Amino acid sequence: xxxxxxxxxxxxxxxxxxxxxxxxxxxxxxxxxxxxxxxxxxxxxxxxxxxxxxxxxxxxxxxxxxxxxxxxxxxxxxxxxxxxxxxxxxxxxxxxxxxxxxxxxxxxxxxxxxxxxxxxxxxxxxxxxxxxxxxxxxxxxxxxxxxxxxxxxxxxxxxxxxxxxxxxxxxxxxxxxxxxxxxxxxxxxxxxxxxxxxxxxxxxxxxxxxxxxxxxxxxxxxxxxxxxxxxxxxxxxxxxxxxxxxx
Amino acid sequence: xxxxxxxxxxxxxxxxxxxxxxxxxxxxxxxxxxxxxxxxxxxxxxxxxxxxxxxxxxxxxxxxxxxxxxxxxxxxxxxxxxxxxxxxxxxxxxxxxxxxxxxxxxxxxxxxxxxxxxxxxxxxxxxxxxxxxxxxxxxxxxxxxxxxxxxxxxxxxxxxxxxxxxxxxxxxxxxxxxxxxxxxxxxxxxxxxxxxxxxxxxxxxxxxxxxxxxxxxxxxxxxxxxxxxxxxxxxxxxxxxxxxxxxxxxxxxxxxxxxxxxxxxxxxxxxxxxxxxxxxxxxxxxxxx
Numbered sequence: 001x002x003x004x005x006x007x008x009x010x011x012x013x014x015x016x017x018x019x020x021x022x023x024x025x026x027x028x029x030x031x032x033x034x035x036x037x038x039x040x041x042x043x044x045x046x047x048x049x050x051x052x053x054x055x056x057x058x059x060x061x062x063x064x065x066x067x068x069x070x071x072x073x074x075x076x077x078x079x080x081x082x083x084x085x086x087x088x089x090x091x092x093x094x095x096x097x098x099x100x101x102x103x104x105x106x107x108x109x110x111x112x113x114x115x116x117x118x119x120x121x122x123x124x125x126x127x128x129x130x131x132x133x134x135x136x137x138x139x140x141x142x143x144x145x146x147x148x149x150x151x152x153x154x155x156x157x158x159x160x161x162x163x164x165x166x167x168x169x170x171x172x173x174x175x176x177x178x179x180x181x182x183x184x185x186x187x188x189x190x191x192x193x194x195x196x197x198x199x200x201x202x203x204x205x206x207x208x209x210x211x212x213x214x215x216x217x218x219x220x221x222x223x224x225x226x227x228x229x230x231x232x233x234x235x236x237x238x239x240x241x242x243x244x245x246x247x
Numbered sequence: 248x249x250x251x252x253x254x255x256x257x258x259x260x261x262x263x264x265x266x267x268x269x270x271x272x273x274x275x276x277x278x279x280x281x282x283x284x285x286x287x288x289x290x291x292x293x294x295x296x297x298x299x300x301x302x303x304x305x306x307x308x309x310x311x312x313x314x315x316x317x318x319x320x321x322x323x324x325x326x327x328x329x330x331x332x333x334x335x336x337x338x339x340x341x342x343x344x345x346x347x348x349x350x351x352x353x354x355x356x357x358x359x360x361x362x363x364x365x366x367x368x369x370x371x372x373x374x375x376x377x378x379x380x381x382x383x384x385x386x387x388x389x390x391x392x393x394x395x396x397x398x399x400x401x402x403x404x405x406x407x408x409x410x411x412x413x414x415x416x417x418x419x420x421x422x423x424x425x426x427x428x429x430x431x432x433x434x435x436x437x438x439x440x441x442x443x444x445x446x447x448x449x450x451x452x453x454x455x456x457x458x459x460x461x462x463x464x465x466x467x468x469x470x471x472x473x474x475x476x477x478x479x480x481x482x483x484x485x486x487x488x489x490x491x492x493x494x495x496x497x498x499x500x501x502x503x504x505x506x507x508x509x510x511x512x513x514x515x516x517x518x519x520x521x522x523x524x525x526x527x528x529x530x531x532x533x534x535x536x
Contacts, residue, residue: 016387020301055386059441062450066443070458084458097442101388108387132320132328133377139332140339140381147336180485181492184361187333188497195326203325236302243299 004217005120010225012111014232016104021235028099035106042114052109060098067094117141122213131209147187154182266318273314277394277432280307284435285464300439305391308436312376312393319373326501327366331374334358338378339385353446353478355389359396360403360486364412367503368404375400391440395433399425399479403486408503412487413511422483423476430475434468443467449474 019031039045071090079086117138124134155163158178165175284304320328337358359378363371375396383390406412406421437444442463444450449470456466490498490510498504 020305023301051385055388058447059388059443061447062453063441063443065447065450066453066457070454093442101441105387108383109385112384129317129321133316135328136331136335136377137381137384139329140335141384143332143336144339147333148340151340177488177492180489184337184489185493185497187337188330188365188493191329191333192326192497192500195324195329198329199325203328236306239299239302 002216004215004221004225005115005123007221007225007228008111008115009120010228012107014228014235015107017232018235019103019107020100021239023096023100025096025099028096028103031103032099032106035103035110039106039110039113042110044110044113048109048113051113052106055105055109056098056102059101063094063098067091067097118213119215122211123215123217135203147183150186151179151183154179266322269314269318273311273318276307276311276314277398280304280311280394281432281435283307284439304436304439308391308394312379312397315397316373316376316380319369320377323366323370323373327362327370330362330366331370331377334362334374335378335381337361339382353474354482356396356399356403356479356482357485359400360482361489363400363403364407364486364490364509365498365501365504366404368401368408370503371400371402371404372397373400388441391436392433395429395436398432399429402428403483406483407509408507410508412490412509415487415491415511418483418487419480422480425483426475426477426479427472429479430471431468433475434471435464437471438464438467444470 015031019028036045039048067090068086069084069090071085071087071093076088077085078088078091121134121138124130124137163175163178165172280303284300323331335358338355355378356375359371359375362374375398376393379389379393379396402425403421406418406425411417411421444453444467452470452473453463453466456469457463461469495512498510504510
C-alpha cells in the first residue's frame, strides 16, 4: 500500500515535535539515525545529504562559536585566551542543541525529499484555502529550476552584450541591476498572463472540482494521521505542564 | 485585472467577518507569544535545552502565521496569488546564496517586499509566511521565522501604502524601521529554538556580545538589530530600484499601486480613483504587534 503524502507529513511533523519536546540527547541521536536510515531505504540519501549539510554545517559551526567560545554561565573552564573562555558547559549545551536541531532537520528533510509533489498537490487540491496553498507550493517547486535557467540565460545574454563584472561594490551593484531587472520584469509579465489564463479556467471559483489524479487513502491511514497529530499535541502539553509545575 | 469576478458570487458578509477574526487572532497569537517570551525570559534557556520556551515560541509564532495565511490567502485576487510563487523563488534563490556565505546579512526578503509594494500589506504578510513554510521543504530551520517574515511583508506594504516608496531616499529609512521591528521579533526564535544563529558570521557577532557578559537573548537581539537594520535597508533599496525599473504598464497593472499612488511620477491616471479596485486592503498583523 502506498503511503498517503499527508500521512508522511504528519509522521515527520509529530516526530519533530516530540523530539523538541523531549529534549533528550539519546532520543535526538536516535531520531537522526532513523531519518538517515529511512532516506537510505527510500533511495533519496544522495540528494538529501547535501541539502542537510548545507543547513546543518553553518548552524553547527555557529553554535560552536557562540557557546563554545563564550558561555558566561559556564564554570568548568577548559581554556582561556583573553575574553574567550571555552567551558565544558558551553560545549555540552552546543552539542545538545545541535543534536536536537539536526534530528528535526533530518526527519523533515527525509520526509520532504521522499514526498511526491504531484501526489501532495492532488491530496491538497480540494477547493478554497487548501487548493490555493497547493497551487503556491507546486508552482514554486516547478518554477525554481525554470527561473534559475532563465537567470542563467539573461546573464549569458548580458555578457554577450559586453557585461564584465569588475571588482568594487558599485560595479557589482550595476551588474546585479543589469541582470535582475530583465528577470523580474519578465517574471511579472508572465505572472499577469498566467493569472488571466487561470482566472478564465475558474481559479477563484468555489464550486466543485474534478481531479484526474486520485491518491489512494484508507481509513487506517486517516486514523493514523489523527493519532500522530494528537501525539504531537500531547507531547507539547505534557512538556509545558511539567514546565509550569516545575517553576 | 481580475479583481471581483463578474460571474462568480461575491463572498458573504459572514465569511468576511470570519476572516477578519482569523486575522486578528493570528496577530494576537504572534504578539502574545512575543510578550510572553520577553517578559518571562524562561530561566531554563542556558540551564539545559530550553525546550519549553522553544515549544512556546514555535507553537505561538507558527499558529499565528498559519492563521494569517488562512485569513488572507482566499481573499487575494488571482493576479497576486500567481505572483507569490515568483516571490518565493526570488527569496529562496537569493537567500540560499547569501545565507551560506560569510556576510552577516540574509537578503531573503526581496521577493516578499516586492509583492508587498505591488500588492499591499495583506499580500505581503501572506507571502512572508508562505515563503517560510514552502522554503522549509528544503531548509526546515526557516520554518519558525514565519511570523517575523509575515511582519516584514506587512510593514513593507504599509510603508508603500503611506508613500515611503515615492521618494527614493525614504525607502532605506523604511527598511531601517522594518529591520528594527523584524529583528526584535525574530530574536527570541533564534535564541529559544536554536540557541544561536544559523550563519557563521552572525554567530561570531553573537559570540562577541556574549563574551561581554550579555544573556543569550540580549546578545542575539543586539546581533539581530545590527544585521536586520542593514539587511532590510539593502532589501528595500533593491526593491525600490526594481520597481522603478519596471515599465509603468507592468507596475500600474496592480490596483494597490494605482489606488494609493505607491510610486512617484505623474499620478492623475483616470483609474487612480476607480472605486471598484477593492482587493488587498485587508490590514495585516502590523497594527496589533
